[in-house]
Amino acid sequence: MLxxxxxxxxxxxxxxxxxxxxxxxxxxxxTVFGVVLAVFLLIRLVPGDVVTQLVGLExxxxxxxxxxxxxxxxxxxxxxxxxxxxxxGVAQGDLGKSLRTGLPVGRxxxxxxxxxxxxxxLGLLVALCVGVPVGVLAAVRRGRAADYLATGFVMVGLSIPxxxxxxxxxxxxxxxxxxLPPTAYxxxxxxxxxNLLHMILPALSVGFVLAAAITRIVRSSLLEVLNRHYVRTxxxxxxxxxxxxxxxxxxxxxxxxxxxxxxxxxxxLGGTVIIEQIFSLPxxxxxxxxxxxxxxxxxxxxxxxxxxLAFVLVNLIVDVCYGFLDxxxxxx
Amino acid sequence: xxxxxxxxxxxxxxxxxxxxxxxxxxxAPGPRYGGTLRAGMQTDPxxxxxxxxxxxxxxxxxxxxxxxxVMYSSQGRYIPGxxxxxxxSEDGITWTFQIRRGVKFHNGRVxxxxxxxxxxxxxxxxxTKSPRVQDFAEVDTVSASGPNTVVIKLKRPFSxxxxxxxxxxxxxxAREVVxxxxxxxxxxxxxxxxxxxxxxxxxxxxxxxxxxxxxVDANGRRLPYLDRIEFVFLPDAVARATALRAGSxxxxxxxxxxxxxxxxxxxxxxxxxxxSANFRSLYINNQVAPFNNVKVRQAMAYATDKKEIVxxxxxxxxxxxxxxxxxxxxxxxxxxxxxxxxxDLDRAKRLLAEAGHPNGxxxxxxxxxxxxxxxxxxxxxQAQLAKIGIRLKITAADWSVYLPTxxxxxxxxTILGTSGQSDPDDFLYNNFHSKAGLNLVNYADPQFxxxxxxxxxxxxxxxxxxxxxxxxxxxxxxxxxxxxxHSTQFEAVxxxxxxxxxxxxxxxxxxxxxxxxxx
Numbered sequence: 076m077l078x079x080x081x082x083x084x085x086x087x088x089x090x091x092x093x094x095x096x097x098x099x100x101x102x103x104x105x106t107v108f109g110v111v112l113a114v115f116l117l118i119r120l121v122p123g124d125v126v127t128q129l130v131g132l133e134x135x136x137x138x139x140x141x142x143x144x145x146x147x148x149x150x151x152x153x154x155x156x157x158x159x160x161x162x163x164g165v166a167q168g169d170l171g172k173s174l175r176t177g178l179p180v181g182r183x184x185x186x187x188x189x190x191x192x193x194x195x196x197l198g199l200l201v202a203l204c205v206g207v208p209v210g211v212l213a214a215v216r217r218g219r220a221a222d223y224l225a226t227g228f229v230m231v232g233l234s235i236p237x238x239x240x241x242x243x244x245x246x247x248x249x250x251x252x253x254x255l256p257p258t259a260y261x262x263x264x265x266x267x268x269x270n271l272l273h274m275i276l277p278a279l280s281v282g283f284v285l286a287a288a289i290t291r292i293v294r295s296s297l298l299e300v301l302n303r304h305y306v307r308t309x310x311x312x313x314x315x316x317x318x319x320x321x322x323x324x325x326x327x328x329x330x331x332x333x334x335x336x337x338x339x340x341x342x343x344l345g346g347t348v349i350i351e352q353i354f355s356l357p358x359x360x361x362x363x364x365x366x367x368x369x370x371x372x373x374x375x376x377x378x379x380x381x382x383x384l385a386f387v388l389v390n391l392i393v394d395v396c397y398g399f400l401d402x403x404x405x406x407x
Numbered sequence: 408x409x410x411x412x413x414x415x416x417x418x419x420x421x422x423x424x425x426x427x428x429x430x431x432x433x434x435a436p437g438p439r440y441g442g443t444l445r446a447g448m449q450t451d452p453x454x455x456x457x458x459x460x461x462x463x464x465x466x467x468x469x470x471x472x473x474x475x476x477v478m479y480s481s482q483g484r485y486i487p488g489x490x491x492x493x494x495x496s497e498d499g500i501t502w503t504f505q506i507r508r509g510v511k512f513h514n515g516r517v518x519x520x521x522x523x524x525x526x527x528x529x530x531x532x533x534x535t536k537s538p539r540v541q542d543f544a545e546v547d548t549v550s551a552s553g554p555n556t557v558v559i560k561l562k563r564p565f566s567x568x569x570x571x572x573x574x575x576x577x578x579x580x581a582r583e584v585v586x587x588x589x590x591x592x593x594x595x596x597x598x599x600x601x602x603x604x605x606x607x608x609x610x611x612x613x614x615x616x617x618x619x620x621x622x623v624d625a626n627g628r629r630l631p632y633l634d635r636i637e638f639v640f641l642p643d644a645v646a647r648a649t650a651l652r653a654g655s656x657x658x659x660x661x662x663x664x665x666x667x668x669x670x671x672x673x674x675x676x677x678x679x680x681x682x683s684a685n686f687r688s689l690y691i692n693n694q695v696a697p698f699n700n701v702k703v704r705q706a707m708a709y710a711t712d713k714k715e716i717v718x719x720x721x722x723x724x725x726x727x728x729x730x731x732x733x734x735x736x737x738x739x740x741x742x743x744x745x746x747x748x749x750x751d752l753d754r755a756k757r758l759l760a761e762a763g764h765p766n767g768x769x770x771x772x773x774x775x776x777x778x779x780x781x782x783x784x785x786x787x788x789q790a791q792l793a794k795i796g797i798r799l800k801i802t803a804a805d806w807s808v809y810l811p812t813x814x815x816x817x818x819x820x821t822i823l824g825t826s827g828q829s830d831p832d833d834f835l836y837n838n839f840h841s842k843a844g845l846n847l848v849n850y851a852d853p854q855f856x857x858x859x860x861x862x863x864x865x866x867x868x869x870x871x872x873x874x875x876x877x878x879x880x881x882x883x884x885x886x887x888x889x890x891x892x893h894s895t896q897f898e899a900v901x902x903x904x905x906x907x908x909x910x911x912x913x914x915x916x917x918x919x920x921x922x923x924x925x926x
Contacts, residue, residue, distance in 0.1 A: 123807015140844075141814065147536075176453055183608070242645060249653045257653045258646045259639050260610055355641045357609030370807070 096391070103387040110383040111165065111376065115158055118367075118375050124150055125174045125370045148174050161376065170380070171373035173366075180377035183362060188381065190260065191358035194281060194350070195343035197274055199336065201282025202289050207332075209286075210293025215320060217298060225290055232287020238349040241280040245353075248276060258355045277354040281347060285339055292335045296328040303327075329400050337393030341386040437626055438906055442923035443635040447647045447659035451608055451640055456591035457576040458530050461538045466576050467660070467915045468612055468638050471631075472513075473578030473597030476504060476523060476557075477569050481908050481917065483739040483829055484868075485569045489523065489579055489598065490557070495866040499564030502866075506555040511619040512581045513602045520551035526579045527559070542571040564864035566871055570830030575914055600631040600919050612638040624920065632906070632922035648899070651676060657904050657923070660915075662897040664725035670899050680909035683896040685826035686733040686834065687726065687781065689788060689889040692819050694849040698770075702762035704886035708747040709755035710795045711788065713891050720783035726892035732879045733824075733834040735893040737911060740831040740872055742879045745890070755795045767796020773818045777806035780894055781822045788822070813847055823847070824894075829912040831875045835859050839887060850887035 126144045145151055164171055170180040213225035249257035256273055263270040300306065301324055309319045348360035359378055366374030453462035457469050478488040490504040510518045527549045530537045545565035552558050561568065571577060584596045595603040600622065601614035614636045622630045639656060641647040644663045651659045652673055662670060662678060670676050689711065691698045698704060717726045730736050730743040759767065774785045782803060789799040799820070804812070813821055825845060827833030836859045837843050841851040855878055862874035896913050903924045908917040 121807070122805060123810075127807045127810045176451075178608075186608075245646065245649050249655075250649055253653060256655050257650045258641050258643070259650065259655065262607075262610070353643045353646050355609075355639070355643065355646060357640075361609065361642070 096395075099391055099394070103384075103391075106387060107380065107383055111162070111380055112158075114376055114379045115161065115372075116154075118370070118372055119154065121370070123370055124148075125372070126150070127370075161373075165380070170377040173374050174371050175369050175374075180373050183374075184359065184377055184381050187357055187359045187362050188385075190356055191344055191347060191351070191360060193263070193274065194277055194347055194356060194358060195340055197278035198281030198285060198343060198347075199340055201278050202285035202339075203336070205282070205286035206289025207293055210290040211297060211320065211325070213290065213294040214297035214301065222294075225294065229287045229291045229294075232284055232290070235284065237280050237284050238353060240283055241276070241350055241353045244276045244280055258353070260354075260356050273354075277347075277350050277356060280350050280354075281343060285343075288335060288339065289332065292332055293328065296331045297324060300324045300328045326400065330397065333393055333396050333400065337389055337396075341389040344382060344385040344389070437624070437628065438632045438920075438922035439925060440632050440922070441634050442632075443637060444633050444658055444904065444918070444921065444923065445637045445639060445656040446918075447641040447650050447656040448638045449640075449642060449644075449647070449661045452606075452612065454592050455595050455603075455606065457578050457595075458526075458535060458537045458539075458580070459590065459592075460576060463913070467913075468614075469595060469597075469603075470575035470578070470599070470914055470916060471601045471636070471918055472595050472599045472603050472614060473575070473580065474510075474599050475573050475575055475578055477573040478916070479570075479573040479575075479829065479910075479912060479914070481910050483737075483911055485573055488573070489518065499566070499864055499866050500561050502559045502561070502568060504557045504559070506557055507621060508555055510598050510621050512598055513596050513617055513619075514581060514584070516581065516583075518579065518581075518598050520553075520555060520557045522582060523557045523579055524549050524551050525582045527577075529580070529585070530577060539571075539574070539577060542574065542577060564866070566863055566866045567830050567832035567836075569866075570828055570832065574828050575916065601633075601636060609640050611640070614638075622919065631919050633918070636918060651899055651901065654901065657901045658907065658921075659899050662899045664722045664895070667722075667724045667897055675902055676899055677902060677904075678897050678899045679907060680897040681727065681895045682735055682737050682909070682911040683826070683894060684735065684738075684829045684833075684912040685824055685894050686729060686735065686890060687784075687822065687824035687892050687894060688729075688733075689891060690813075690818075690821045690823050690848050691886075691888050692816060692849055693851075693887055695819050697762065697764060697768060698819070700762045701885055702758045703764065704889075706755040706758035706762070706795060707792060707797065708886050708889045709751045709758065710792055710797075711747070711889050711891065712750045712791055713748075715791070716784045716787050717892050720787055721780060721892065724895060724897075725780060726894055729890040729892050732882045732890050733838060734831055734875075734879065735911065738829055738831075740875045742876050742883075745883050747883070747889070752794055759795055759797075764796070767798060769798045769800065770819055772799040772801045772820045772822075773809070773812070774801065774803050774822050775806050775809040776803040777809070781824075784822055784891065816847060816849060822891075826894075827912075831871070832859070832863060835875060835878050835882075836863065839882065848887045850885075852881065852885055852887075855881045855885070 124145070125148060126141050149157070161171065168181065170184070172179050173183070209225050209228065213222045216222050245257050248255040255275055259273060261269040261273055306319060306324055309323045310316070344359070347358065348364050350356070351358040351361040352364060359381060363375060363378035363382075365371070366378060448464065448468070450464045452460070452465040452468050454460050454465060455469060457465060457473060460466070475488045476490045477493070478486050480486045489507050489510060491507050493502060493504045495502050504523070506520050506523060512518055527543060527546070529535050530539055531543045531546065533540065545561050545563060545568070547560045547562045549557065549559050559568070578597060580591060581596045584591060584594055588594055598621070600617055600620040602617040604613040604615050606612040616631055616634050620630055624630055641650055641656070641659070644661065644666060647659045648662060648666045648670060650656045651670070652675070654675075667678055670678050689707070691704055691707070693699060693704075713728045717723065717728050727736065730748055731741050731745050734741040736743045759765065772785055772789065774782050776782055785801050789801060792799055812818060813823060825838060827837070837845050839846055839850050839855060840859055841856050858874055858878040858881065862871050862878065865871055865874065898907070898909060900907055905922050905924060907921040910916055
């Protein structure tokens with residue numbers, strides 16, 4: 076068994092993996108640069124800036140003061156100058172400071188990313204634990220009651236907006252039953268149990284939609300594989316059905332599943348904004364949202380940059396996973 | 408098991424009944440000491456240094472860590488804070504404050520008049536870059552004289568000084584903390600009832616009871632009652648209300664109008680508040696024809712049904728009808744006898760005809776789509792003014808586009824308002840004096856200007872009140888805008904939380920006298 080795994084690794088092209096990774100990472104540089112530039116320009120195309128947002132309905136800030144503030148924030152300088160300065164900072168690992176709070180964006184992101192990663196990982200866990208078994212069941216029992224139930228679940232799961240589900244979950248579990256805490260965040264190093272209890276509802280909200288997506292893709296790709304000759308062969312040679320499904324069919328059916336899971340995980344890393352807001356989780360999404368609401372340019376730029384990097388990284392991991400799942404995929 | 412539970416219930420209920428019938432002699436009268444209040448806040452503070460922030464969130468979480476020289480009471484009066492008493496010279500130039508003795512900072516050092524001088528000068532110093540440097544623009548010098556006296560000399564008489572001194576961001580700070588750390592963002596050290604313990608952004612900010620606090624309640628017992636306040640950040644309004652109902656927090660701020668009714672229906676919860684220090688009006692550009700004619704503006708005021716706007720656009724609870732001018736009813740300085748409190752369409756039509764528009768006219772109403780409370784009244788105003796022939800065309804824009812446009816006064820009609828502390832000068836001078844920065848309606852009335860200038864020059868409360876009454880009467884005569892309503896602000900508490908009082912300037916000084924029943 077061990078021998079076989081090593082073989083697979085070699086076949087997967089471990090020797091090529093190093094240079095492949097380097098190449099992919101090098102390719103990521105222009106991608107990320109493009110993202111930085113696009114975000115920099117796009118948020119400045121949106122009318123208004125941090126000053127008009129900060130002024131709000133404060134009686135004490137007069138129109139004259141607005142111009143002073145704008146100068147203070149350096150927003151009166153030409154765009155190329157602002158961009159060059161920002162890029163210079165990024166190259167040195169300095170993402171600038173929030174215009175609103177004055178806190179360094181890089182440090183804030185580092186503090187918030189673990190929360191978002193935890194939420195995404197737990198959501199994914201929920202999704203996999205539900206999606207894969209249900210998908211397999213639906214494929215194996217095709218056209219029967221279990222399949223219809225699973226397909227129904229997929230329809231419901233894909234149509235329910237996660238924020239609506241989140242509010243329903245809070246109302247039901249926290250308010251009606253009172254078994255789970257409603258919102259707020261507790262850091263895992265402070266109290267791991269408390270942290271996990273508080274993460275159940277957010278993870279369910281995020282995981283539910285994803286579970287539906289995974290169910291659908293597992294079902295369809297497994298169905299496709301189940302019609303293949305080698306599956307018929309496996310059955311013909313007398314293998315137990317469970318072994319046929321799990322060892323022979325699933326392995327080949329997993330490629331599209333991994334693709335979808337990878338993409339979804341990438342989206343989760345940047346896209347749990349609403350869930351983070353509803354459950355008061357101090358993640359990257361909520362940070363970005365606050366930045367957007369206030370036109371806090373360094374915050375938006377930093378958050379988008381971090382999300383883009385995470386996406387690139389996840390894609391890379393997905394690509395590497397392909398090689399392990401299907402030795403025929405090589406990295407030349 | 409079942410029997411045991413029954414027995415327990417009987418015992419508990421019996422105990423409760425006995426407790427109600429025979430107040431135990433051991434229990435001290437009045438509020439109970441102890442307990443942790445978990446408070447659900449909408450947003451994080453914007454930095455912790457009160458001198459460097461304008462954010463309401465910073466004020467509300469730090470104001471109980473610090474003290475001000477003069478305090479603003481829940482009745483809207485100026486009462487002693489770190490200054491036990493004060494006197495004003497005849498000419499209104501020299502203000503002398505007697506500083507309370509023996510008050511300690513949370514680091515153990517006794518507060519002195521030098522700390523007061525240092526704190527006010529820190530705000531005034533341009534190098535501090537305090538956003539409230541203008542608060543003390545009329546101050547010439549601040550000096551300590553004697554062991555417990557501070558003298559503030561003004562450039563010219565300026566009675567709103569007390570309002571500026573009572574603003575709970577203009578607090579008295581410990582100099583050594585600033586010289587050690589550079590600012591007060593990391594180690595807030597004040598003389599207030601609660602000591603700062605720690606802050607984790609987007610999670611919580613914790614305060615604990617300071618044993619040294621100077622203020623006592625009506626029975627001579629030391630304040631505050633609570634052992635600890637934990638501010639937790641719950642940005643979503645529905646989630647905040649749910650957290651309160653589920654009991655994971657005992658106090659929440661910013662209850663949206665849409666949630667007020669649901670919370671009022673919950674027997675475990677009480678909604679507190681209402682009044683807040685702001686006004687919302689139909690702004691009229693006074694220099695654009697036909698609105699430069701006072702009769703047109705009066706006609707509009709007579710045709711506007713303010714109650715209908717509050718009832719339909721603001722779910723009844725989102726606003727309090729403006730019965731006077733910019734100063735909210737309930738404020739010590741407010742007049743509430745507006746001739747426009749009753750809709751009079753005949754009179755409105757007559758005025759319009761006298762102004763030369765018997766058939767009305769068309770006009771643009773420019774509103775922001777960002778804040779519902781400023782946008783939803785638009786259609787109702789449109790329907791109301793249509794009754795006297797004024798046909799409004801509504802256009803809406805995002806706040807970031809809208810505000811600069813209105814600041815440049817490039818509009819004819821709009822719906823807007825400002826919020827302030829609660830001083831009448833904030834409401835009247837800042838918005839209507841012909842030279843004031845926020846006079847966005849181009850109102851220029853020499854008589855009004857003279858009244859509010861005079862009011863700045865007298866420090867006697869009664870005289871001020873009389874002058875401001877005249878100034879408000881002038882506003883009602885000349886109608887620079889149609890005053891419609893004052894936005895409300897609600898807090899909500901669980902029934903176990905007692906004694907929390909809502910402040911009309913939405914400060915949370917009420918937490919100083921808040922207590923919790925036994926758990």
